[in-house]
Amino acid sequence: MEHRQGFLGKYVFSFDHKVIGIQYIVTAILMAVIAGALAVIIRTRLAWPGVGAKAFPPEAYISFVTMHGTLMVFFVVSLALSGLANFLIPLQIGARDMAYPFLNMLSFWTVVPACLIMLASFFVTGGAAASGWTAYPPLSAVKEAVPGSGLGQTLWLLGMALFIFSFTMGGLNFLTTTLNLRTRGMTMRRMPITVWGFLVATVLAILAFPPLTAAALMLLADRHLDTSFFVTDMLMGGKYRALGDGTPLLFQHLFWFLGHPEVYVLVLPCICMTFDILPAFTRRPIFGYRPSVYAMLVIGVLSMIVWGHHMFVTGMNPYVGKYFSIATVIITAPFSILGVNLLASLWRARMRFATPMLFALAVISAVGLGGFGGLFLGTMTSDIYFHDTYFVVGHFHLMIGTVTLLSIFGATYFWFPKMFGRMMDERLGRWHFWLTAGPMITIFVLMHMQGLGGMLRRTYDPSLYPYNEHNSTLRLPITLLAFLLFLAQSIFVWNFTKSIFKGEKAPANPWEATTLEWQAPSPPPHGNFGEQLPVVHRFAYEYSPGEGQADFVPQTVEKTA
Amino acid sequence: MTTMATTESRWTGGLSPFGMSWQKLMMWWFIVTDALLFAGFLGGYGFSRLGSANWPAPSKVFSMPFLTVMTFVLISSSATMACAVAAAKARDRAAVARFTALTLLGGVIFLSMQAWEWAHFIGDGGRPAGNPWGDARFGSYFFLVTGFHGTHVLLGVVILLIVALRARKDRYTDNGVEVAGLYWHFVDLVWVFIFGCFYLI
Numbered sequence: 087m088e089h090r091q092g093f094l095g096k097y098v099f100s101f102d103h104k105v106i107g108i109q110y111i112v113t114a115i116l117m118a119v120i121a122g123a124l125a126v127i128i129r130t131r132l133a134w135p136g137v138g139a140k141a142f143p144p145e146a147y148i149s150f151v152t153m154h155g156t157l158m159v160f161f162v163v164s165l166a167l168s169g170l171a172n173f174l175i176p177l178q179i180g181a182r183d184m185a186y187p188f189l190n191m192l193s194f195w196t197v198v199p200a201c202l203i204m205l206a207s208f209f210v211t212g213g214a215a216a217s218g219w220t221a222y223p224p225l226s227a228v229k230e231a232v233p234g235s236g237l238g239q240t241l242w243l244l245g246m247a248l249f250i251f252s253f254t255m256g257g258l259n260f261l262t263t264t265l266n267l268r269t270r271g272m273t274m275r276r277m278p279i280t281v282w283g284f285l286v287a288t289v290l291a292i293l294a295f296p297p298l299t300a301a302a303l304m305l306l307a308d309r310h311l312d313t314s315f316f317v318t319d320m321l322m323g324g325k326y327r328a329l330g331d332g333t334p335l336l337f338q339h340l341f342w343f344l345g346h347p348e349v350y351v352l353v354l355p356c357i358c359m360t361f362d363i364l365p366a367f368t369r370r371p372i373f374g375y376r377p378s379v380y381a382m383l384v385i386g387v388l389s390m391i392v393w394g395h396h397m398f399v400t401g402m403n404p405y406v407g408k409y410f411s412i413a414t415v416i417i418t419a420p421f422s423i424l425g426v427n428l429l430a431s432l433w434r435a436r437m438r439f440a441t442p443m444l445f446a447l448a449v450i451s452a453v454g455l456g457g458f459g460g461l462f463l464g465t466m467t468s469d470i471y472f473h474d475t476y477f478v479v480g481h482f483h484l485m486i487g488t489v490t491l492l493s494i495f496g497a498t499y500f501w502f503p504k505m506f507g508r509m510m511d512e513r514l515g516r517w518h519f520w521l522t523a524g525p526m527i528t529i530f531v532l533m534h535m536q537g538l539g540g541m542l543r544r545t546y547d548p549s550l551y552p553y554n555e556h557n558s559t560l561r562l563p564i565t566l567l568a569f570l571l572f573l574a575q576s577i578f579v580w581n582f583t584k585s586i587f588k589g590e591k592a593p594a595n596p597w598e599a600t601t602l603e604w605q606a607p608s609p610p611p612h613g614n615f616g617e618q619l620p621v622v623h624r625f626a627y628e629y630s631p632g633e634g635q636a637d638f639v640p641q642t643v644e645k646t647a
Numbered sequence: 648m649t650t651m652a653t654t655e656s657r658w659t660g661g662l663s664p665f666g667m668s669w670q671k672l673m674m675w676w677f678i679v680t681d682a683l684l685f686a687g688f689l690g691g692y693g694f695s696r697l698g699s700a701n702w703p704a705p706s707k708v709f710s711m712p713f714l715t716v717m718t719f720v721l722i723s724s725s726a727t728m729a730c731a732v733a734a735a736k737a738r739d740r741a742a743v744a745r746f747t748a749l750t751l752l753g754g755v756i757f758l759s760m761q762a763w764e765w766a767h768f769i770g771d772g773g774r775p776a777g778n779p780w781g782d783a784r785f786g787s788y789f790f791l792v793t794g795f796h797g798t799h800v801l802l803g804v805v806i807l808l809i810v811a812l813r814a815r816k817d818r819y820t821d822n823g824v825e826v827a828g829l830y831w832h833f834v835d836l837v838w839v840f841i842f843g844c845f846y847l848i
Contacts, residue, residue, distance in 0.1 A: 179660075180660075185669040185673065186669065186670075186673065254680055257676075257680075258673050258676050258677060258680075259673075261672075261673075261676050262669045262672045262673045262676065263669075265663070265664060265665070265672060266663045266664075266669045266672055267669070268660035268661070269660050269661060270659070270660050270661030271659060271660050271661070272659075272660035272661075273658055273659050273660060274658055292676060292679060292680045292683075293679070293680070293683055294683075295680070296680050296681065296682075296683035296684035296686070296687055297683060297684070297686065297687030297690070298687075299684055299687070300684055300687030300688050300691065301687065301691075303791070303795075304688075304691065304791065307775060307787065307791065311775045311776060311787075312775065312776035313775045313776055313783075313784070313787035313791075314776070314783050314784060314787065315691065315695070315784060315787060330776070330777075330783045330784070331699065331782050331783045331784055332695065332783075332784060333695070333698065336691055336694050336695060339694065340687060340690075340691060343687075622660065
């Protein structure tokens with residue numbers, strides 16, 4: 087194995103998957119601080135609509151909403167998952183590194199300029215993009231539409247292009263590594279379920295992102311070459327504009343062809359990491375490993391053919407909507423299998439309540455709550471009422487906000503000892519858990535209530551509309567909870583930073599877990615497993631295998647008799 | 648029963664289940680993702696054309712015999728590429744260099760013919776923003792789809808140049824030639840779809 091020396095080679099332009107993984111995670115944390123601060127600003131505006139209207143006009147509000155969504159989806163959750171995938175895949179399948187370490191380094195250093203470009207867009211004339219994280223035309227296609235449609239939108243597209251480029255390179259590596267570099271004995275059915283989650287998610291990303299790239303290129307052409315893929319003649323600012331023969335509907339199709347699989351790209355690995363955390367603290371094998379894997383494969387296939395449920399009110403043919411509605415409701419079946427298996431993994435558990443376990447339990451609640459709202463949004467008839475209300479906001483924040491972030495926190499507490507060779511502080515972890523899971527779930531459940539009452543999303547000043555009056559009581563409590571949630575994250579940042587340097591020294595296997603990464607030292611050296619790669623002899627979750635036997639049996643232990 | 652056993656044993660870990668190098672596997676997945684990129688373009692094109700009232704007939708705008716020759720050149724270059732891959736497997740250095748150079752030549756001829764076609768299209772008044780024949784998006788999709796495919800061919804030509812130079816210095820690997828070949832065949836296959844969907848219909 088190659089050992090690269092010097093600070094630059096070791097920590098900055100490292101080829102080592104573990105270093106790259108940690109780089110991704112740290113970048114995600116930094117971006118999360120900014121994206122979270124945007125949420126705080128948005129909530130401040132909603133709680134006290136009259137205050138500071140001059141300094142904070144409607145154009146800025148919609149810019150902030152756009153960037154909050156973009157950063158959170160692509161630059162926080164996706165990056166954190168890329169980090170965890172980088173760190174975990176080679177360790178869990180018993181490989182020395184990714185298949186193509188140089189490409190891996192390149193994909194991280196492509197996403198860094200993407201982050202910087204996104205952040206820079208706040209400071210250009212007109213401010214950051216303001217067409218929503220979905221970048222719908224005509225706001226995103228016509229440069230003069232709103233201030234954010236100018237240079238800000240161009241930078242947004244550029245940042246996204248770099249991000250997709252990076253994500254594709256990373257994805258190719260994950261796939262190739264998982265398929266080709268499993269160590270001896272690591273059959274597909276013995277893989278930790280986290281690796282399955284990343285495998286399915288990566289295939290989805292590889293299939294779903296390219297049409298968005300196509301759409302982004304066409305949008306750039308519409309903006310800078312006067313083509314009309316997505317724009318048509320329209321009234322804009324009271325003036326008739328002859329823009330061409332296109333239709334914004336096409337962009338929505340291309341966007342949601344990515345957008346819907348993307349939510350599964352985010353959620354599936356998170357559910358799988360939760361599956362992986364549970365057995366170490368229940369001391370039981372996870373329930374229904376194979377059904378869960380099959381359910382994920384079915385979800386993967388279905389997720390590619392349901393994108394139209396985001397478009398029920400676009401004027402799309404209602405018969406097409408009917409199809410999308412039925413296909414969407416069918417997803418409930420495999421998804422319920424995952425949810426029920428998570429819950430059933432607690433059956434007859436001998437619980438150990440450490441911080442990762444607390445987060446895993448909260449994820450199970452969030453999966454249930456979030457999935458429930460999805461039923462109403464997938465059904466065309468109810469979605470026509472709920473569309474663009476806070477019901478939608480609450481729903482997707484529960485699924486791709488709460489489920490993902492709680493699970494990523496749980497995973498960080500769980501695998502931190504492997505990353506840095508030190509434990510995170512348990513007491514701070516508990517404080518962080520209660521102050522995060524509590525407000526997060528409450529906020530988004532309350533948003534469902536506001537949505538039922540008809541409060542529309544992207545509204546700059548909700549107090550302007552008389553029909554909205556009965557929704558006003560919840561605005562202040564949600565904002566206060568959001569403040570609490572944001573402040574509570576400082577506990578995590580402090581715990582994370584402090585523990586890297588001063589945490590208690592971690593043994594190789596602090597949670598008494600069975601999978602391969604825990605058989606390597608903490609932190610694993612360059613090349614992960616020393617002279618000999620481990621050989622796998624058994625299933626990934628052999629806890630409490632039977633009377634009179636050890637409490638857990640690692641995957642590397644040979645079968646006797 | 649024997650086939651079952653082999654399928655099972657290939658997935659036991661410690662070896663590649665498809666019996667291929669990671670480079671080749673990665674190229675296959677890249678082809679999948681790139682194919683979906685073109686599917687996005689062609690899907691958007693189909694969506695726009697089906698909803699359009701005045702899409703021009705391509706046969707009135709383009710010279711079909713010329714396009715047929717272009718297509719023939721590109722597909723022939725796939726055949727020479729296959730010969731290069733076979734020569735690389737047989738460790739015939741001279742043949743690898745010769746057939747790669749021939750493939751490269753095919754690519755360059757194709758690109759030159761495409762440049763000529765673009766020049767004609769632009770000379771007749773076709774622009775990304777509009778054209779004299781009908782729906783404004785006709786020209787937009789023409790430049791987008793053929794331009795993007797042309798960029799892929801250009802990249803392929805650069806890759807082939809590197810392969811040919813390495814073959815001359817005897818620094819090629821049969822795996823490397825095969826991976827380059829996979830990409831080249833893919834680019835040719837995409838052209839068949841473009842030729843069918845954009846020009847013929």
